[in-house]
Amino acid sequence: MFRQFVRHLHRRRPQLYELRGLRAVGRQRRAHPTYPLGNAWQWAANAAAHGVPVNGSPAVGAIAQWDASSGGASPDGHVAYVEAWDGTNLVISEDNYATGPFRWRIITAGDAQWPSHFKDLASAGQNRVSVLAPDSEVYAKDGLSGGWLDQAARAIAVSDGGPRQALLNSDHQVYAKDDLGAGGWLDQGAAAVKVVVGLTGRLAILTPDNWVYAKDTLGAGGRLNQAAQATDVAVGQTRIAIVTPCGAVYAKDHLGSGGWIQQTDCATATDVEVGPTGRIAFIRTDGEVFAKDDISGPGGWYDQAATAAQLRIGGARLVILTPDSHVYAKDHLGAGGWIDQGAQAVQIAVTKQGRLVLRNAGNYVYTKDDIGPGGWNDQGAQVLSLAG
Numbered sequence: 001m002f003r004q005f006v007r008h009l010h011r012r013r014p015q016l017y018e019l020r021g022l023r024a025v026g027r028q029r030r031a032h033p034t035y036p037l038g039n040a041w042q043w044a045a046n047a048a049a050h051g052v053p054v055n056g057s058p059a060v061g062a063i064a065q066w067d068a069s070s071g072g073a074s075p076d077g078h079v080a081y082v083e084a085w086d087g088t089n090l091v092i093s094e095d096n097y098a099t100g101p102f103r104w105r106i107i108t109a110g111d112a113q114w115p116s117h118f119k120d121l122a123s124a125g126q127n128r129v130s131v132l133a134p135d136s137e138v139y140a141k142d143g144l145s146g147g148w149l150d151q152a153a154r155a156i157a158v159s160d161g162g163p164r165q166a167l168l169n170s171d172h173q174v175y176a177k178d179d180l181g182a183g184g185w186l187d188q189g190a191a192a193v194k195v196v197v198g199l200t201g202r203l204a205i206l207t208p209d210n211w212v213y214a215k216d217t218l219g220a221g222g223r224l225n226q227a228a229q230a231t232d233v234a235v236g237q238t239r240i241a242i243v244t245p246c247g248a249v250y251a252k253d254h255l256g257s258g259g260w261i262q263q264t265d266c267a268t269a270t271d272v273e274v275g276p277t278g279r280i281a282f283i284r285t286d287g288e289v290f291a292k293d294d295i296s297g298p299g300g301w302y303d304q305a306a307t308a309a310q311l312r313i314g315g316a317r318l319v320i321l322t323p324d325s326h327v328y329a330k331d332h333l334g335a336g337g338w339i340d341q342g343a344q345a346v347q348i349a350v351t352k353q354g355r356l357v358l359r360n361a362g363n364y365v366y367t368k369d370d371i372g373p374g375g376w377n378d379q380g381a382q383v384l385s386l387a388g
Helices: 002-011 040-049
Strands: 063-066 078-085 089-094 103-108 117-119 129-132 137-141 149-154 157-161 164-168 173-177 186-191 194-197 203-206 211-215 224-229 232-235 240-243 249-252 269-274 280-284 288-292 302-307 310-314 317-321 326-330 339-344 347-350 356-359 364-368 377-382
Touching: 040 063, 040 078, 040 117, 129 157, 129 364, 137 164, 164 194, 173 203, 194 232, 203 232, 211 240, 240 269, 249 269, 249 280, 269 310, 280 310, 288 317, 310 347, 317 347, 326 356
Parallel strands: 157 194, 232 269
Antiparallel strands: 063 078, 063 117, 078 089, 089 103, 129 137, 137 149, 157 164, 164 173, 173 186, 194 203, 203 211, 211 224, 232 240, 240 249, 269 280, 280 288, 288 302, 310 317, 317 326, 326 339, 347 356, 356 364, 364 377
16 A cells, blocks of 8 residues: 555656755745755754754655765765655655665665654744734734734634644634634634644644544544543644543544554643654643653653643743743753743743743743743733643
């Protein structure tokens, strides 16, 4: 079946890329980064330094990168475009591999030629910040300063992922859209107590009777029952995680009924978060934070040596609000290593690319991209709530 899918991809008109600048010379154009990427072996480090998620997990649309002289690459390294991934076989399109011509190639997980890193392509909306104004009007923007755009809707909750925004209105009806600007909201034909949006636009909801539904499409209908009840739900790129009514964490990487993999025992978690890289974290019932990247089975959790009242993930970045209202962040798994962000808050958020967002005691919004102390930018807005 997978090779039939690959043959189908081959029948498409090739999308050729000048990999040095990631410029499409076929029918599709992709955005240029605003910073120099350097040679192929430098792409991952340079992208990560600018907030682009870089990890070991393949995803369609990402850039596969090989370090210098690794996996058959030259001393300059190598990059390729990820065309397909089924959990075992990776399909890439590439040029200039070992001075060869443009081609498609299949690499199996575990092969010596497996890429060193995967870099998610920066796309519109990955640094989107959505807020509810004091009158419950929805506003949003993608930049670090000014420029709030009225979304012409009122809501009791809002969420965003990539270019997609979703909201719950006062009747708990779900609406969503893919553009930044006034109006354009589409009724999703569902009532919910919570809605969340992943990096690729995957929508997940908790119904009033706590059933989990999810879908990738925009518009009424198309919801798939995930055959689970929950008290909390989170979405990363395609990964979905829940806290069940008994307080256990479950997760999976696909849509459709069932297939959940248990991650913790009951009476463990109060909430769960998933980042765009698939990193999953939860706050334990005693306030301790735990995180991991693999969901193949129970266990494997890293104690983060921190107590939190709120927890968020953006990229691979973990951000917490401590019980005494201080903001801390870090970019790695494992105990400790938290960096004090030099701010107090009543609510925190983080964009899909890792931009930190806070609402302070005066309900003013501040943001920043780095995780050193200080450096917060006043966003010139007083709000009721940040996107959840």
